[in-house]
Amino acid sequence: GGSSETVTQETTAPVTEETAAPVAECITPTPVKLQLQWFTQAQFAGYYAAQDQGFYADQCLDVTILEGGVDIAPHVVLANGEADFAISWVSKALAGREGGANIVNIAQIFQRSGTLQVSFKDKNITTPADFKGKTIGNWGWGNEFEIFAALTKAGLDPAKDVTLVQQQFDMAGLLAGDIDAAEAMTYNEYAQVLEAVNPATGALYTPADFNVISYEAEGVGMLQDAIWADGARLSDPAYVDIATKFVAASIQGWAFCRDNTSACRDIVVAKGSKLGASHQLWQINEINKLIWPAASGAGMIDAAAWDRTVALSLEAKNLEGGTVLTKAPDAEAHTNDIVTAALALLAGMGVDTNGAAYAPETVTLLEGGN
Amino acid sequence: MTLVGRIAYRTSMFVLAIAAIIGAWELYKLIGPQGGGKFFGVSILPRANNNAMPHVWDMFSRFGRPEVRGSDRKIWVVVLSGAWFSLRLSFVGFLLGSTVGVGLAVLMTRFRIVQRGLLPYLVMSQTVPLIALAPLVVSWGGKLEIGSFVWPRWLSASILGMFLAFFPIAVGTLRGLASAPSAAMELMESYAASWKQTLFKLRFPAAVPFMVPAFKLAASGAVVGVVVAEISTGLKGGIGRLIIEYAREATGDPAKVFTAVFGAAALGLTMSGIVAVSDLLLMRNRPKETTT
Amino acid sequence: MRAETRIQRIMPPLIFGVAFLLLWEALVKGFNLKPYFLAAPSKIIEQFFKNASRIWEASAVSGTNALVGLIVGTVLGIAMSFVLSRFRFLGELITPLAISLNAIPIFVLVAVLNNMYSITSEIPRRFMVTLVVYFIVLVNVAKGLTQVRSTHIELMHSYAASEFSIMRKVRVPNAVPYLFTALKVAAPASVITAFVSEYFGGLQNGLGSRITNNIATSKNAAAWAYVFGACLLGLVFYTLSIILESVTRKGDKK
Amino acid sequence: MSAVQVVGTSKIFNEGSAKQVDAIVEVNLTVESGEFVSLIGPSGCGKSTLLRLIANLLEPTQGVVSVNGKTAAQARLDQDYGMAFQQAGLFDWRTVGKNIELPLELKGWDKTKRAKRAEEMLHLVKLPEFAEMYPWQLSGGMQQRIAIARALAAHPPLLLMDEPFGALDEMTREYMQGELLRICAETSTTVVFVTHSIPEAVYLSNRVVVMSPRPGRIVEIIDVNLGAKRTEDTRAAEGFFRSITAVREALRGTHADHVAATAIRGVEDR
Amino acid sequence: MSAVQVVGTSKIFNEGSAKQVDAIVEVNLTVESGEFVSLIGPSGCGKSTLLRLIANLLEPTQGVVSVNGKTAAQARLDQDYGMAFQQAGLFDWRTVGKNIELPLELKGWDKTKRAKRAEEMLHLVKLPEFAEMYPWQLSGGMQQRIAIARALAAHPPLLLMDEPFGALDEMTREYMQGELLRICAETSTTVVFVTHSIPEAVYLSNRVVVMSPRPGRIVEIIDVNLGAKRTEDTRAAEGFFRSITAVREALRGTHADHVAATAIRGVEDR
Numbered sequence A: 001g002g003s004s005e006t007v008t009q010e011t012t013a014p015v016t017e018e019t020a021a022p023v024a025e026c027i028t029p030t031p032v033k034l035q036l037q038w039f040t041q042a043q044f045a046g047y048y049a050a051q052d053q054g055f056y057a058d059q060c061l062d063v064t065i066l067e068g069g070v071d072i073a074p075h076v077v078l079a080n081g082e083a084d085f086a087i088s089w090v091s092k093a094l095a096g097r098e099g100g101a102n103i104v105n106i107a108q109i110f111q112r113s114g115t116l117q118v119s120f121k122d123k124n125i126t127t128p129a130d131f132k133g134k135t136i137g138n139w140g141w142g143n144e145f146e147i148f149a150a151l152t153k154a155g156l157d158p159a160k161d162v163t164l165v166q167q168q169f170d171m172a173g174l175l176a177g178d179i180d181a182a183e184a185m186t187y188n189e190y191a192q193v194l195e196a197v198n199p200a201t202g203a204l205y206t207p208a209d210f211n212v213i214s215y216e217a218e219g220v221g222m223l224q225d226a227i228w229a230d231g232a233r234l235s236d237p238a239y240v241d242i243a244t245k246f247v248a249a250s251i252q253g254w255a256f257c258r259d260n261t262s263a264c265r266d267i268v269v270a271k272g273s274k275l276g277a278s279h280q281l282w283q284i285n286e287i288n289k290l291i292w293p294a295a296s297g298a299g300m301i302d303a304a305a306w307d308r309t310v311a312l313s314l315e316a317k318n319l320e321g322g323t324v325l326t327k328a329p330d331a332e333a334h335t336n337d338i339v340t341a342a343l344a345l346l347a348g349m350g351v352d353t354n355g356a357a358y359a360p361e362t363v364t365l366l367e368g369g370n
Numbered sequence B: 001m002t003l004v005g006r007i008a009y010r011t012s013m014f015v016l017a018i019a020a021i022i023g024a025w026e027l028y029k030l031i032g033p034q035g036g037g038k039f040f041g042v043s044i045l046p047r048a049n050n051n052a053m054p055h056v057w058d059m060f061s062r063f064g065r066p067e068v069r070g071s072d073r074k075i076w077v078v079v080l081s082g083a084w085f086s087l088r089l090s091f092v093g094f095l096l097g098s099t100v101g102v103g104l105a106v107l108m109t110r111f112r113i114v115q116r117g118l119l120p121y122l123v124m125s126q127t128v129p130l131i132a133l134a135p136l137v138v139s140w141g142g143k144l145e146i147g148s149f150v151w152p153r154w155l156s157a158s159i160l161g162m163f164l165a166f167f168p169i170a171v172g173t174l175r176g177l178a179s180a181p182s183a184a185m186e187l188m189e190s191y192a193a194s195w196k197q198t199l200f201k202l203r204f205p206a207a208v209p210f211m212v213p214a215f216k217l218a219a220s221g222a223v224v225g226v227v228v229a230e231i232s233t234g235l236k237g238g239i240g241r242l243i244i245e246y247a248r249e250a251t252g253d254p255a256k257v258f259t260a261v262f263g264a265a266a267l268g269l270t271m272s273g274i275v276a277v278s279d280l281l282l283m284r285n286r287p288k289e290t291t292t
Numbered sequence C: 001m002r003a004e005t006r007i008q009r010i011m012p013p014l015i016f017g018v019a020f021l022l023l024w025e026a027l028v029k030g031f032n033l034k035p036y037f038l039a040a041p042s043k044i045i046e047q048f049f050k051n052a053s054r055i056w057e058a059s060a061v062s063g064t065n066a067l068v069g070l071i072v073g074t075v076l077g078i079a080m081s082f083v084l085s086r087f088r089f090l091g092e093l094i095t096p097l098a099i100s101l102n103a104i105p106i107f108v109l110v111a112v113l114n115n116m117y118s119i120t121s122e123i124p125r126r127f128m129v130t131l132v133v134y135f136i137v138l139v140n141v142a143k144g145l146t147q148v149r150s151t152h153i154e155l156m157h158s159y160a161a162s163e164f165s166i167m168r169k170v171r172v173p174n175a176v177p178y179l180f181t182a183l184k185v186a187a188p189a190s191v192i193t194a195f196v197s198e199y200f201g202g203l204q205n206g207l208g209s210r211i212t213n214n215i216a217t218s219k220n221a222a223a224w225a226y227v228f229g230a231c232l233l234g235l236v237f238y239t240l241s242i243i244l245e246s247v248t249r250k251g252d253k254k
Numbered sequence D, E: 001m002s003a004v005q006v007v008g009t010s011k012i013f014n015e016g017s018a019k020q021v022d023a024i025v026e027v028n029l030t031v032e033s034g035e036f037v038s039l040i041g042p043s044g045c046g047k048s049t050l051l052r053l054i055a056n057l058l059e060p061t062q063g064v065v066s067v068n069g070k071t072a073a074q075a076r077l078d079q080d081y082g083m084a085f086q087q088a089g090l091f092d093w094r095t096v097g098k099n100i101e102l103p104l105e106l107k108g109w110d111k112t113k114r115a116k117r118a119e120e121m122l123h124l125v126k127l128p129e130f131a132e133m134y135p136w137q138l139s140g141g142m143q144q145r146i147a148i149a150r151a152l153a154a155h156p157p158l159l160l161m162d163e164p165f166g167a168l169d170e171m172t173r174e175y176m177q178g179e180l181l182r183i184c185a186e187t188s189t190t191v192v193f194v195t196h197s198i199p200e201a202v203y204l205s206n207r208v209v210v211m212s213p214r215p216g217r218i219v220e221i222i223d224v225n226l227g228a229k230r231t232e233d234t235r236a237a238e239g240f241f242r243s244i245t246a247v248r249e250a251l252r253g254t255h256a257d258h259v260a261a262t263a264i265r266g267v268e269d270r
């Protein structure tokens, strides 16, 4: 309890009596709504864990987690005031900011991009340059910018040099051979491929069957899951205080998931994730790889990665010849102030927010992700 | 035929039809090309492989297995409760859509200028993708608080159901209201019946044959709207949500998504069933066709 | 009835449309709505003209899908309603199936069909439009074919007219207004189905994928410009059905 | 005040088109309050059209129609008349009883009063047991009687009747004629009555208006002097035959192609 | 071979329900080939029902109906008869000419032949200039004449006519009666004819069938001995009046509630 007091006092904003009250004296927790960008799955395990393990409650927060949908733009929900915080990919959220949504990145949870382009070995697609003349799958809905960035970088015109196909919710298009190279997240769709039966062998597909291009490795990785806050309310110290506690508890949740993968899996499954347990375990493991190790502390926005993301958003041409952003975002689009305060808070609680010793596990996938 | 007899007959016909479909499906799996058939580079024949077309028994047995490993909730329970959830939303959407549709039709019948002015835009409204509207409806809903009434999240889904339901009703009712025989219109005129009286005593009864198919379309429209809304607004608990969640697993568990699809079909069937019964009730005293 | 002049026919929708757009514009300006939320019509129109050629190309793709589906669906729907009114047995067999098929949301079926055909094929989309149109036509025309005056049927029976003749001379003329009611509903439905089928997969060349693409990047004005294109497409189809109706309904009362 | 006044009235359908039909031309007719006037004339001569003009269901192409000293339109709005059409025009979706109640509903009568009147009317037309049946379950003559009951139900001051007894057998027709006269006398109703039966016209009317074939004009108006009270004996009265002959002659005169037909015969011949 | 044979036939509507109506009961009737038989009886007595049974548009609840020695169903399929309904039943979406052509189309006649016959028929009913109009633009009587033209167009060997002349004025009616008799004589057509006019029944028929009120039974069959050829003079013949009186008496006998009415009168009274 005491540590939290000291941290809040360290924040730049003036402190009111109420927010300064020690957590132990929490009487009515502050209600907080968090908007996710997709369905319940281990991608959001840290938040669920924080909820489940009482980390939010420890901060005197009563967090409601709102699931996403295909058509839910978290930044819109946030800007409309229907949520207090939202999880969104950086480029998409910045586009929203350009469209007038006053939202601010306050914690960059995923330090790396988890996007892959997966193809069967016999297609011989090993670099983005090999995309030329091929049928390239993508998720659409703003989750395909890295592909455009890669194409642009390889000197290809998305409108002419490749046939772009929007993938369905599954990887069937790749397996059926309709799509030469499919977009896949390390933590989700790539696993789905490996959970499918290879009709030729009767056993599951193995990584050896595929070529995998990692956009992170290709240098066109863009920042993904981040916690966004309502820019208009950031001048309100009470909100800043809540934000700090929220980020802190969330990172604490992620740290929990780093150290307790199977407990975390169970939490997510219990929350109603539809993909099965083995899949969720894989997912947590892969997500952990995107977060940990975090050299400057989990949630810190790395300037280089930020600038790269912005630059790619300004350069990469999409199907219509447009770019994600038309002008560089202003400096207010992100801040490390809150996460810095949160990390200090966590440090006081003895939570490891760097994960320097983190080592991924090996997860065995089962057929159908069950 | 007695009512019970008729229902029994209808049911057996339906079972027969299902059996025929199952037969055709499995037969195609036997003889159809695994990789699909192409003519002049265009795929014409669907693929008969197990990923694209799972065996019927796989789909049905999937109903009996748990939704996810380790869960003791069987899929049929999940699908059924999802369908029930969506049914209620659809029904609300259907009712709202009926009100709006009939209301618009009446307005357009009453004022020709409204019909001229509005009808093209009603048509256009139907081409506005729900996907463009869903975020608006959801966020407007979120802002609405009238007195003690707080806009529930599910109502947004019903509103989208209404959006698809009202149009066929408006068009069908409009046509129906204009279909009153001119002799009957003359009679009402001779009574100096007010417009409203003519509407209720003549136009509406005369419109019933046109309204019934409209309501049938609206019933399935409401279902589609609600399911789409569930998917796009992230509303949990309904069949639409299940469909998309299961669809993501189609790679490894192709039979699973079909269970939810069947759930949606059953949902639509129930809605149309409600309309069909009201059709029977409304038309029971009309002259029947001679069948000699 | 007195024939209306062209001006009288065109003015109300025009005034209505302009008023609607002005109100919308005023709403956006008045409440200072941000573009990510709702774009102003002036911005949308600006985008519409800026992207005119792309909108045209995308409309051509979706429009073709819609048109193919509209035609095939109408033909099939009419054919099936004939079969149904002729063979009660088949009708009772097929109607519930048609209803349940129609109740399955479009894109879900597209997802299933995309797997059955190929995700790079336009067939599932056209198939989808066909299915939707088919159902609308079927439900209406089937009603029109059966809701005939019993005196007329009696008369035809007295001529020992074959079912076919009764169909041609009594049922079909009676079903014509029902068919056009169906077409009025089906015309916009075919358009929306064509591009809703694009939402969740397949080639990214039509209106649907353009709309999602732009919404995803919060370029709402551009997205609505494509929506506007879709509306125009629907209106074209609708107008065609109206013209067709007025051509076939010369001798009718009123 | 005259109940109906038709002045210089013409009605032309499809004016100016190839299918132009001059239904009635330059018709002048005055019907006094309480009077019973019949219209008679060849098929298609414009009787129904004239009735519709009086009822303000059609607008005259030319001329003025007034009812009860008001414009025809106002009279219609004031529900000054009841009308029985040539085609029964019952609503298929209403029971027989509810069909009769329709004009009463429109006048805002309450339920029990309506039901009572409907029952009275059903007794009047001798179909009391059919209240719950639907029109299409009735014979042609029965439907026509229901339509008459409907027209009479509200006891309107002016009755416009278009061949109301056309589908009735002789006995029912006579009975209905008697009832109609009785009701009209009791409530001093004015009636404009279209019929093809000369004896019926004469039996019922104070005056018989004879019209010429298309385009319809009034060729003669024949006064029937049979006294106010008509009984079964009237049908045997001398004046009755004289009037029948007068009407027949006026009618025959209108039929150019029938000049060869026997001029006057002592017996009605249909 | 008799043209029509109705043996022990009953028709009960809504059997077993509360709304059961016994339309006709135990009817026996034979119509010889070439014969002209009229059905007469009070409104709702089952005349139309009987005609529909002969036309096989209704199935008898009991009994057998045969036409031309075949079952009624077979006769219908062989298009052995033409029918004119009580309601004109014209198709609103067809012109008058096309309405008349309808049965000919169904018989597969070619276009020119059809058009020619339709024109003849329009002349027969004196409406040649209305070929291109639509039914709702015609007066009631004109519509009825079109329906008659339609029934006669194919020259069927058996004609079933349900009050075909009900909406016609006296002169047109007489003219149509004459034409009907001429056509039937020329083509030796058998006719079963429903009417409410006693003189009409007598003038046209070889036999008049008198039916009782609901439930309809045949109470009497009256032979009319006026010779094969009827002319205008027939209407003045002594036998004509005698038959009229006989029919009227038979009819009055069926109306229990009309016993007080004058029994026989020298003049037709409608």
Ligand SMILES: Nc1ncnc2c1ncn2[C@@H]1O[C@H](COP(=O)(O)OP(=O)(O)OP(=O)(O)O)[C@@H](O)[C@H]1O
Pocket: D136, D137, D138, D139, D140, D141, D142, D167, D169, E013, E014, E021, E022, E023, E042, E043, E044, E045, E046, E047, E048, E049, E050, E086, E214
């Ligand atoms: N479809 C039906 N359902 C029930 N009852 C019916 C039906 N058709 C006729 N009836 C009844 O059968 C009886 C005889 O009817 P029908 O039409 O044969 O009389 P009709 O002799 O032709 O009378 P009218 O001279 O008035 O035409 C009537 O009481 C009528 O109510």
Ligand SMILES: Nc1ncnc2c1ncn2[C@@H]1O[C@H](COP(=O)(O)OP(=O)(O)OP(=O)(O)O)[C@@H](O)[C@H]1O
Pocket: D013, D014, D021, D022, D023, D042, D043, D044, D045, D046, D047, D048, D049, D050, D086, D214, E136, E137, E138, E139, E140, E141, E142, E167, E169
């Ligand atoms: N809506 C219309 N359009 C065109 N012509 C019409 C219309 N209504 C009536 N007519 C024409 O007007 C004329 C008079 O018709 P109306 O119905 O008044 O005749 P009627 O005297 O009542 O004849 P009937 O005794 O046969 O009923 C007819 O020639 C008819 O064709």
Ligand SMILES: [Mg+2]
Pocket: D047, D048, D049, D086, D162, E139, E140, E141
């Ligand atoms: Mg008339």
Ligand SMILES: [Mg+2]
Pocket: D139, D140, D141, E047, E048, E049, E086, E162
């Ligand atoms: Mg009858």
